Amino acid sequence: MQSFDYARPSSLADASELLVRRGDDAAALAGGTDLIVQMEKGARAPALVVDLKRVADLGDGIERRDGALRIGALACLEDVARDARVREGFPALAEAAGVIGSVQIRNRATLAGNICNASPAADTAPPLLVYGAQVNLFGPRGRRSVPIEEFFLGPGRTALEAGELTESVDLPLPNGPTGSAFCRLARRRGMDLASVNVACRLSAAGELRLAFGAAGPTPILVQDEGEVFLKDEATDALGARLEQMAEATRPISDVRAGEDYRRAMLRVLSRRALNTARRRLPESE
């Protein structure tokens, strides 16, 4: 690994100021499971690494806050996957966080880091999209909150401006009964990137939110509504509706899967995720 300067700011303001001042020379370090690999391989060579883990205002907690579950920027994926409130209220996110890398990776990698890297295949992105997450940011011009649909701009590109840091991610508690699920296809169970992944949330009123990952330059959210989604029948009508929803995807061919295979698997995973989400709807409406 090439040499670099290391800073360990204790406040958000200092961290942000350093990132602004050093611009592209600086890299923010949270879990490090992407950054350190990239530095080890020479793919990134920041002159300054800004370690965020001792920033006092950045928490690793998960807590109820104003009608939402708030996940601190330093919360690691293993903690997200194991948290009882996440599993109960936001199972698609728990499932996605729990399949990333290995235990060792999940003990370091953070949810915030997973979205800030903006990989089109990021497993936590589709769940955050179907849950309508809000990303709370701190930057040189103060705090703002960005809906997750507006957060991803392209591979590796986010709505974060120079010096902006993710402070936390809010998962709004749903108004009525919902069921949700996450499905992914990978070449093996552990330690692989998703070839495609899908999250689904279905409300008791038949509102369906589907989000697709590794199916375009950014994760994609689509919505529809109808009785047809609530019925446990694999009808042509349902197939056609799901097909329509998947039209927004633009999968590519790469080492993990070909474009046609990705399209076919998106259909399969959409159905599976929908079936699981429907089963998870609370019994009485």
Add this chain to the structure above:
Amino acid sequence: MSSSLPITVTVNGRERRLDVAPNETLLAVLRERLSLTGTKKSCGEGECGACTVLVDGRAVNSCLMLAVEADGRDVLTIEGLASGDELHPLQEAFLEAGAVQCGFCTPGMIMSAVALLATNPDPTPAEAKEALCGSLCRCTGYVRIIRAVLDAAPRMRPVGNGTHN
């Protein structure tokens, strides 16, 4: 501010003060500065698990952690498991089950298993596999490794020896 940073880290129960370079990994410091060569380096990028140690009781890839990030933390390596001549129950179970061939993956496997059994004293085979899925073994085929972990579990439930987590 670059060249060397003072850190204090507890390794296997003993407090160490070191000056580290920002680009030194925890793995490099354990092996090259503290001569704790039980922790192995293989891929250097989080894929193989040979470098697994516990930091504050949790399994991590020491190749993906800067040494400076370990400042103030508690690190447990394979060398910290046995007490004197007495092996840790997991070490014994690995020997008995024939879970060690070349042995290169073994320290990482055992450290992952220590972390698992500390939080889940009675894991299912699926849970044991999941806990160890970040470690590659090129020799054994994993069957005996998983068996060793499951064998060790009941032996550890009374009072573990050697570990401090």
